[in-house]
Amino acid sequence: MFEVGFLGGGNMARALAGGLAKKMPPEKIHVIDRHPEKLEKLAADFGVTVHEALGEWVTKLDLIVLAVKPQGMKAALEPVVSLLNPKGAALSIAAGIEAQVLRGWLGGYPVMRAMPNTPAMVGCGTTGFWAPADISSDAVAQAKTVLAAAGDVVEMDDEAGIDLVGAIPGSGPAYVFRFMEALERAGTRRGLSPEAAKALALGTVYGAAVLARESGEPFSRLRENVTSKGGTTAKALEVMNARDIDEMMDEAVEAALKRTAEMKALFR
Numbered sequence: 001m002f003e004v005g006f007l008g009g010g011n012m013a014r015a016l017a018g019g020l021a022k023k024m025p026p027e028k029i030h031v032i033d034r035h036p037e038k039l040e041k042l043a044a045d046f047g048v049t050v051h052e053a054l055g056e057w058v059t060k061l062d063l064i065v066l067a068v069k070p071q072g073m074k075a076a077l078e079p080v081v082s083l084l085n086p087k088g089a090a091l092s093i094a095a096g097i098e099a100q101v102l103r104g105w106l107g108g109y110p111v112m113r114a115m116p117n118t119p120a121m122v123g124c125g126t127t128g129f130w131a132p133a134d135i136s137s138d139a140v141a142q143a144k145t146v147l148a149a150a151g152d153v154v155e156m157d158d159e160a161g162i163d164l165v166g167a168i169p170g171s172g173p174a175y176v177f178r179f180m181e182a183l184e185r186a187g188t189r190r191g192l193s194p195e196a197a198k199a200l201a202l203g204t205v206y207g208a209a210v211l212a213r214e215s216g217e218p219f220s221r222l223r224e225n226v227t228s229k230g231g232t233t234a235k236a237l238e239v240m241n242a243r244d245i246d247e248m249m250d251e252a253v254e255a256a257l258k259r260t261a262e263m264k265a266l267f268r
């Protein structure tokens with residue numbers, strides 16, 4: 001079994017390490033973070049090996065997962081370079097920093113990229129994964145093992161696919177939560193208690209998602225199943241269509257992609 005280390009023990013690392021701890025010996029999962037309280041919680045919850053400082057342990061890692069915020073990545077990698085296991089590889093989950101750039105910061109070390117999302121915290125992640133052609137099959141298999149422990153993994157043909165994964169399932173939970181907030185507000189405005197409004201909005205989205213997944217039907221068919229001719233749903237959908245929800249989502253995804261391009265340019 002391989003040894004994996006997470007550089008950064010924040011939200012996403014916690015999600016991935018927590019999932020992985022159920023699939024492999026947790027002591028083979030290492031995490032370093034600047035916040036001792038995050039490390040204590042990771043060790044207590046999952047039994048993973050935690051470190052407050054870099055050291056010899058890094059030299060034994062087969063896979064190092066780069067899980068700090070993009071802005072702090074370059075500084076975080078500098079002291080790591082001299083400790084890297086020459087037989088290993090890196091997997092970055094950071095948005096907007098290209099593999100080539102990371103590879104440069106890591107002195108030529110091989111770098112794969114992934115874009116997870118926060119539902120990974122409950123094992124329901126949707127993660128995009130891409131590996132350059134010169135990465136060893138062992139490293140690819142290890143990276144996929146790490147990512148698959150937190151949900152579905154979709155392999156991308158090229159690195160640009162990672163940007164799209166970022167703009168759809170990566171940021172997407174926030175789009176859905178924003179919709180849930182709006183539905184909840186529509187309830188409270190009409191006199192529902194906050195608890196009831198929250199439960200109704202959550203049940204709506206949860207039930208719709210499970211139905212879509214289990215039935216495998218096209219979303220349009222599922223929508224039609226709800227929409228009786230001349231009924232209430234049709235009237236509500238008329239309002240949404242009049243505001244052009246397709247155009248709105250398209251613009252939202254485009255804005256996320258534009259920001260990714262800006263970030264990539266900043267880090268080049």
Ligand SMILES: NC(=O)C1=CN([C@@H]2O[C@H](COP(=O)(O)OP(=O)(O)OC[C@H]3O[C@@H](n4cnc5c(N)ncnc54)[C@H](O)[C@@H]3O)[C@@H](O)[C@H]2O)C=CC1
Nearest residue numbers: 008009010011012033034067068069070076093094095116
């Ligand atoms: N939150 C999300 O929905 C998604 C985040 N990502 C990416 O995942 C990465 C991590 O994001 P989050 O987990 O949300 O951030 P976070 O802020 O929760 O975690 C980052 C952690 O890195 C630690 N850290 C920073 N510099 C360090 C250093 N030099 N050495 C050791 N630890 C250090 C911080 O203390 C923090 O705990 C980011 O690059 C982000 O782009 C990717 C997909 C989705």
Ligand SMILES: O=C(O)[C@@H]1CCC=N1
Nearest residue numbers: 095166167170171172
């Ligand atoms: O907003 C962000 O930059 C990160 C990347 C995908 C989700 N969160």
